[in-house]
Each structure stands twice: as C-alpha cells, then as structure tokens.
Amino acid sequence: MIYHSLLYIVIAVSAIMAVMAKKLLNAAIMLAVMSIAVSLLLFNFNAPWAGVFELSVCAGLITVLFISAVSLIKKEDDLLKEGRIKYAILPFLAAVTAILSGIYLMPYFEYLTNYAREAAQNPGVGEIIWTYRSVDLLGQLTLLACAVFVIKAIFAKRRIEE
C-alpha cells in the first residue's frame, strides 16, 4: 500500500515538473520518468503485459521521438510567453473536483464491485486479445497504416516547379 501511494506521488510530481519545466528537453525527460513510474504501477497491479508495453513504447519510443523533435528546433523557441496567471484557478478546481468526487462517487464504486464476481473465470491476456477482441487488432493495423501514410504525405518529396 505504501509502495503504491509512493508510485502515485512520483507520477504526480513528475507530471507537474514536466508541465512547469522551462526547457523542452527537461520536460521530455520528466515525461519519461513519469512513464517509468506508470509502468511500475502497472506491474504492481499484476498487469505485466501492459507494463512491458508501457515501458518499451511510452518510456522508450515516445521519449526518443520527443528528444529528436526538440533537437530539430532552435533554442529561441524554448521560451514562449505563457499566460499562467490567467489559468491559475485550474489547479484549485482540480483539487476541489478530486476531493468532491472522492466523497460523492464512493457509492458508485461500491456498486462497481458487484461486477467482480461475473469475471470469475479469467481468460488469459492472449486469449482476450486474439479471441474476444480480435477486431481491435484490425483497428490497430489500420491506425498504424494511417500514421505511416500521414507521415509519408507530410514529408513527401515535391517536384521542383519551373
């Protein structure tokens, strides 16, 4: 329980540091730290498959993408003016919403635990992915193809106009 709460605190603190960082590179690195903490949380939830995916894709691939994109743009653009005072009410709103929802949504969460017994026979992850949700795989393939075509269209070689 203490380990669990500690992981949550690490996630929240690294998220806040990623938002408040002045340099974009530091923000990307704090995002990677947050992804590592989320994957540890997934391992703690007994979800090793999702944890491995999170660790390899979010902490690895996305961090590399962010760092390479930040290194492609110049340093003067690091410091854009941010209207922070205008939205200073948002964190207070967040705290109030979290506390109120923690109080008032408790009966709903207790109602949710009624569904726990329906999942008594737990099929494995592979069976769920390949049998129950095999249409999702089609969606994933379509998404990947879309991303490849979009990136190809963005960086297409144009013919030199005369």
Added chain:
Amino acid sequence: MMSYTFSLDWFFVTLIFFTGAYCMAVSRNIVKQLIGLEIISKSALIAVISSGALTNNINLAQAVIIVLILVEAVIVATGLALLVKNYRLNGSIDLEKLMSLKG
C-alpha cells in the same frame, strides 16, 4: 478497504488529468501541447487499469491498455511530424502563428 484504495486512485487520476489540462490550456508551444496530451492519456490509462483491478477483470483492462498505448504513440508520431514540417515552413513552433489557413 477496496473502495478506499480506489478512492486514492481516483484522486490521483483527477490530479494528473488536470495537470495535463492545465498544460494544454496555458502553453502556446506545440511540444508542450503534446506533452499535456501524453499526461492526460496517462491518467486515462491509470483509470482503466485501476477500474480493472476493482472489478477483478485485469486481463481485459490490459488488452484495452495495449490499444490505448498504440493510439498514443501514433498520435505523438503524427503530431511531431506535423510540428517539424511546420517548423521547416514557418520557422516557428508557436500555436498562434499557425495562421496560413486563416480566411
């Protein structure tokens, strides 16, 4: 005991969500916008896995999370490609300078 655990989860999910929303609302930098989007999707991921743990159905939650992670990676790759192209064309990553489609 179980509901207490989930209320802790819920508190942190909301906190992380509003952190990302704050980032997206305040910042004019496109990279910061994408970072805020990442933070928001992380909070959605934590919500999915903790509700899966609550209903004793964690394997289905894992299957959903794998799809979610892939969507996240695709969105970030496409957004960063657009960012780099826009930087090459306009020399800026400011959101308010994306005016070339303005009528």
